[in-house]
Amino acid sequence: xxxxxxxxxxxxxxxxxxxxxxxxxxxxxxxxxxxxxxxxxxxxxxxxxxxxxxxxxxxxxxxxxxxxxxxxxxxxxxxxxxxxxxxxxxxxxxxxxxxxxxxxxxxxxxxxxxxxxxxxxxxxxxxxxxxxxxxxxxxxxxxxxxxxxxxxxxxxxxxxxxxxxxxxxxxxxxxxxxxxxxxxxxxxxxxxxxxxxxxxxxxxxxxxxxxxxxxxxxxxxxxxxxxxxxxxxxxxxxxxxxxxxxxxxxxxxxxxxxxxxxxxxxxxxxxxxxxxxxxxxxxxxxxxxxxxxxxxxxxxxxxxxxxxxxxxxxxxxxxxxxxxxxxxxxxxxxxxxxxxxxxxxxxxxxxxxxxxxxxxxxxxxx
Amino acid sequence: xxxxxxxxxxxxxxxxxxxxxxxxxxxxxxxxxxxxxxxxxxxxxxxxxxxxxxxxxxxxxxxxxxxxxxxxxxxxxxxxxxxxxxxxxxxxxxxxxxxxxxxxxxxxxxxxxxxxxxxxxxxxxxxxxxxxxxxxxxxxxxxxxxxxxxxxxxxxxxxxxxxxxxxxxxxxxxxxxxxxxxxxxxxxxxxxxxxxxxxxxxxxxxxxxxxxxxxxxxxxxxxxxxxxxxxxxxxxxxxxxxxxxxxxxxxxxxxxxxxxxxxxxxxxxxxxxxxxxxxxxxxxxxxxxxxxxxxxxxxxxxxxxxxxxxx
Amino acid sequence: xxxxxxxxxxxxxxxxxxxxxxxxxxxxxxxxxxxxxxxxxxxxxxxxxxxxxxxxxxxxxxxxxxxxxxxxxxxxxxxxxxxxxxxxxxxxxxxxxxxxxxxxxxxxxxxxxxxxxxxxxxxxxxxxxxxxxxxxxxxxxxxxxxxxxxxxxxxxxxxxxxxxxxxxxxxxxxxxxxxxxxxxxxxxxxxxxxxxxxxxxxxxxxxxxxxxxxxxxxxxxxxxxxxxxxxxxxxxxxxxxxxxxxxxxxxxxxxxxxxxxxxxxxxxxxxxxxxxxxxxxxxxxxxxxxxxxxxxxxxxxxxx
Numbered sequence: 006x007x008x009x010x011x012x013x014x015x016x017x018x019x020x021x022x023x024x025x026x027x028x029x030x031x032x033x034x035x036x037x038x039x040x041x042x043x044x045x046x047x048x049x050x051x052x053x054x055x056x057x058x059x060x061x062x063x064x065x066x067x068x069x070x071x072x073x074x075x076x077x078x079x080x081x082x083x084x085x086x087x088x089x090x091x092x093x094x095x096x097x098x099x100x101x102x103x104x105x106x107x108x109x110x111x112x113x114x115x116x117x118x119x120x121x122x123x124x125x126x127x128x129x130x131x132x133x134x135x136x137x138x139x140x141x142x143x144x145x146x147x148x149x150x151x152x153x154x155x156x157x158x159x160x161x162x163x164x165x166x167x168x169x170x171x172x173x174x175x176x177x178x179x180x181x182x183x184x185x186x187x188x189x190x191x192x193x194x195x196x197x198x199x200x201x202x203x204x205x206x207x208x209x210x211x212x213x214x215x216x217x218x219x220x221x222x223x224x225x226x227x228x229x230x231x232x233x234x235x236x237x238x239x240x241x242x243x244x245x246x247x248x249x250x251x252x253x254x255x256x257x258x259x260x261x262x263x264x265x266x267x268x269x270x271x272x273x274x275x276x277x278x279x280x281x282x283x284x285x286x287x288x289x290x291x292x293x294x295x296x297x298x299x300x301x302x303x304x305x306x307x308x309x310x311x312x313x314x315x316x317x318x319x320x321x322x323x324x325x326x327x328x329x330x331x332x333x334x335x336x337x338x339x340x341x342x343x344x345x346x347x348x349x350x351x352x353x354x355x356x357x358x359x360x361x362x363x364x365x366x367x368x369x370x371x
Numbered sequence: 372x373x374x375x376x377x378x379x380x381x382x383x384x385x386x387x388x389x390x391x392x393x394x395x396x397x398x399x400x401x402x403x404x405x406x407x408x409x410x411x412x413x414x415x416x417x418x419x420x421x422x423x424x425x426x427x428x429x430x431x432x433x434x435x436x437x438x439x440x441x442x443x444x445x446x447x448x449x450x451x452x453x454x455x456x457x458x459x460x461x462x463x464x465x466x467x468x469x470x471x472x473x474x475x476x477x478x479x480x481x482x483x484x485x486x487x488x489x490x491x492x493x494x495x496x497x498x499x500x501x502x503x504x505x506x507x508x509x510x511x512x513x514x515x516x517x518x519x520x521x522x523x524x525x526x527x528x529x530x531x532x533x534x535x536x537x538x539x540x541x542x543x544x545x546x547x548x549x550x551x552x553x554x555x556x557x558x559x560x561x562x563x564x565x566x567x568x569x570x571x572x573x574x575x576x577x578x579x580x581x582x583x584x585x586x587x588x589x590x591x592x593x594x595x596x597x598x599x600x601x602x603x604x605x606x607x608x609x610x611x612x613x614x615x616x617x618x619x620x621x622x623x624x625x626x627x628x629x630x631x632x633x634x635x636x637x638x639x640x641x642x643x644x645x646x647x648x649x650x651x652x653x654x655x656x657x658x659x660x661x662x663x664x665x666x667x668x669x670x671x672x673x674x675x676x677x678x679x680x681x682x
Numbered sequence: 683x684x685x686x687x688x689x690x691x692x693x694x695x696x697x698x699x700x701x702x703x704x705x706x707x708x709x710x711x712x713x714x715x716x717x718x719x720x721x722x723x724x725x726x727x728x729x730x731x732x733x734x735x736x737x738x739x740x741x742x743x744x745x746x747x748x749x750x751x752x753x754x755x756x757x758x759x760x761x762x763x764x765x766x767x768x769x770x771x772x773x774x775x776x777x778x779x780x781x782x783x784x785x786x787x788x789x790x791x792x793x794x795x796x797x798x799x800x801x802x803x804x805x806x807x808x809x810x811x812x813x814x815x816x817x818x819x820x821x822x823x824x825x826x827x828x829x830x831x832x833x834x835x836x837x838x839x840x841x842x843x844x845x846x847x848x849x850x851x852x853x854x855x856x857x858x859x860x861x862x863x864x865x866x867x868x869x870x871x872x873x874x875x876x877x878x879x880x881x882x883x884x885x886x887x888x889x890x891x892x893x894x895x896x897x898x899x900x901x902x903x904x905x906x907x908x909x910x911x912x913x914x915x916x917x918x919x920x921x922x923x924x925x926x927x928x929x930x931x932x933x934x935x936x937x938x939x940x941x942x943x944x945x946x947x948x949x950x951x952x953x954x955x956x957x958x959x960x961x962x963x964x965x966x967x968x969x970x971x972x973x974x975x976x977x978x979x980x981x982x983x984x985x986x
Binding site for chain 3: 400401403404405407408410411412414415418419420421422423425426429436475478479481482483485486492494495496497498499500501502503504505506507508509511512513515516518521523526527555559560563564567587612613615616617618619622623636637640641644645650653654657658660661664667668
């Protein structure tokens with residue numbers, strides 16, 4: 006077990022920079038998830054930690070040693086691939102023990118480690134089967150078993166759940182978390198699925214265009230996103246953004262979203278945004294749960310307005326309403342008891358205590 | 372937030388160190404890879420590419436290979452009537468045989484594809500037998516079937532009042548016979564290629580075509596053929612090369628006779644170069660296969676490049 | 683408008699169509715079987731006739747009886763050939779040449795295919811294309827320069843290659859190696875990249891990745907390539923005709939043709955027996971490993 010450190014890591018392909026200088030400290034035992042859209046450099050970063058890609062610039066350290074030149078086999082890492090990459094001609098046990106056999110471990114120890122890992126993953130009865138005879142979830146377990154058996158310093162996961170169906174994905178997610186709680190190995194996990202990132206991670210690393218946008222625990226990313234990208238990437242349905250300006254009306258600070266609509270800011274927010282230039286083009290960021298029905302949501306910081314939704318999505322425990330506002334489409338979340346119908350005006354309330362204000366040009370959260 | 376980098380100096384220092392060792396590692400890997408392909412490269416260079424150019428050199432020597440004679444072997448060939456016969460016969464032989472192989476192969480592949488999958492293996496197994504028997508051996512069987520005095524074909528045809536047919540005795544019949552045997556031998560290859568590619572056409576395409584109102588013929592024309600176009604092109608090209616360069620069948624069946632009427636480049640080159648010991652003249656003859664092979668090479672290269680670009 | 687037309691056409695005929703489809707299918711099936719019988723018959727007539735003839739005595743062959751039937755079956759032709767030391771030498775030479783060629787082919791083409799499929803290096807793409815193009819240079823173009831080359835070689839070194847069976851072991855790989863390499867590149871390329879990455883992380887060297895992962899996983903391709911190399915070596919006719927002449931150096935097909943056909947005296951019973959015995963090894967391999975045989979046949983074009 007060990008910590009992993011990335012210092013100004015750069016990856017260039019010919020003249021394209023896939024990873025543009027990443028700095029990251031992963032302490033021992035931590036479960037870190039790299040998340041971002043495809044092509045953001047998250048997989049490249051993981052593969053550089055694994056040693057499958059060489060580094061164009063910077064340093065990678067595992068357990069305090071620079072491993073830039075160290076071939077993958079000597080980095081003491083284990084990796085789980087998206088398509089599992091099980092050796093099709095070997096049984097489950099042989100798959101799991103391949104690395105140990107290459108290192109000439111004593112037979113008894115190999116057997117003991119395989120049995121232990123198989124028990125942990127609940128695949129003891131599958132031990133003599135070939136990968137072809139296994140279901141997707143079982144293959145995933147074997148792939149994890151292959152990693153666990155090695156007892157490496159670091160686990161690397163490359164979108165391991167992408168090939169599973171939705172139900173199995175949830176189940177395996179829990180499984181992975183349980184395994185990590187048991188073995189406590191430092192883990193770097195790559196996914197494009199923000200739900201996976203939020204549920205699994207001790208800390209989430211949001212990446213975009215080869216750079217780190219923000220690092221933090223899931224709740225921090227959700228509640229205090231640093232950039233527009235993080236704000237829109239984390240959370241589903243995504244955060245709403247409405248173009249707006251700050252205005253002083255009758256001595257109180259307002260946020261104006263259209264000619265007819267301006268909300269007074271609650272005191273705490275007003276103090277924070279007072280210094281913002283009144284001319285700056287801004288974005289009002291509101292999560293759907295902070296655009297709710299007016300009847301059951303009131304209090305300081307709640308401002309009501311009327312909107313006519315054009316699409317209604319009843320989800321059972323909540324209902325999403327979509328309505329046009331200031332040229333964009335806004336998603337709100339209302340109580341399913343509220344009689345929301347497409348085309349019928351609806352009284353809604355915005356919760357400005359949880360609003361975000363972004364600079365439209367720079368995309369940073371103010 | 373993003374962690375702040377410490378010791379930027381050290382990073383650059385290790386950067387230069389790493390780049391040299393990385394280059395060494397890459398060099399080692401590509402050296403290993405090169406060494407693994409080296410036997411192949413040597414084999415091809417020494418026993419294929421060198422002799423191919425060497426035959427150009429040989430073609431410019433006199434019969435005893437003592438003297439350089441320039442292009443006079445070629446000009447000599449142009450004056451020989453047999454040479455033009457060989458050119459004509461080679462083209463007729465290759466083109467006719469390939470067309471029939473391709474057509475019959477296509478039809479037979481459809482028949483095999485039509486029947487229930489369970490029985491296909493058995494039929495495919497029987498239909499591929501001509502391809503499996505070494506052609507020199509099966510041509511002996513044909514030679515015996517065509518025997519002037521004991522021909523089993525003529526025996527059978529005599530019951531219908533036909534014959535006796537001089538299968539290998541008459542020039543035109545002999546030309547027909549060598550093509551027949553070549554088609555018999557090569558058709559299964561086309562059949563098996565087509566069958567493989569027929570199986571790769573997704574059923575939904577046919578169902579979609581059927582829903583769009585396409586009849587049986589339209590389905591073949593608009594779905595099957597476009598989907599198989601690549602395989603048809605490649606198989607035809609391959610077969611054209613192999614048929615054009617054929618030796619076994621003509622050599623055994625007619626040995627070029629009667630009176631050189633069925634000679635193709637390979638058999639004539641063999642006769643001149645080995646049997647008459649005029650290696651330069653034989654080499655000149657076999658070099659005439661190069662133009663059509665070059666055309667084939669261009670087509671294949673284009674195809675390979677196209678595929679390279681797609682991937 | 684057009685969609686209306688389709689509905690109009692489809693709607694009234696739909697009920698009828700179900701019946702007509704199955705009737706069409708039944709007829710198509712019947713015709714398919716009919717033609718398949720004809721084509722299978724045409725495919726099998728020559729080998730069957732060879733078998734019939736091989737079971738006849740010379741007197742029966744020259745008698746004016748129905749050639750398609752054996753009235754007095756005899757195995758004298760088989761006995762004669764299988765006890766003839768000359769024929770057994772052909773067989774032995776062929777077996778040695780083919781086995782050696784298979785071994786050499788695999789030793790050359792498997793590592794080369796692995797390097798070309800996985801270890802990209804400078805010029806690897808050119809080499810891969812070049813291999814494919816050598817397939818275009820036929821034996822019938824090369825036999826004369828090779829003949830001359832071997833003659834020159836023995837003048838220089840004193841090592842005689844012409845009229846020695848092992849000369850075939852040297853030249854046959856030119857026929858087998860390019861295609862086998864091409865097949866193996868196709869099979870190796872179809873192995874997911876993650877598999878060798880997993881192996882590398884598990885601590886395997888490139889060599890171990892080849893021997894412990896790639897070769898076992900691509901075993902079907904390896905078998906297909908082996909079958910291909912063997913059948914090509916066994917069936918080659920031109921090179922033995924050119925390079926070997928003495929009866930103790932000849933291999934199967936060329937040997938049968940040069941020794942059994944003596945002038946105008948055709949002993950057809952023995953010729954057919956010899957031809958059948960010469961065809962037996964590829965046929966036996968085909969009978970037992972048909973799927974691999976066909977895989978190898980189609981792999982070159984579809985995978986490459």
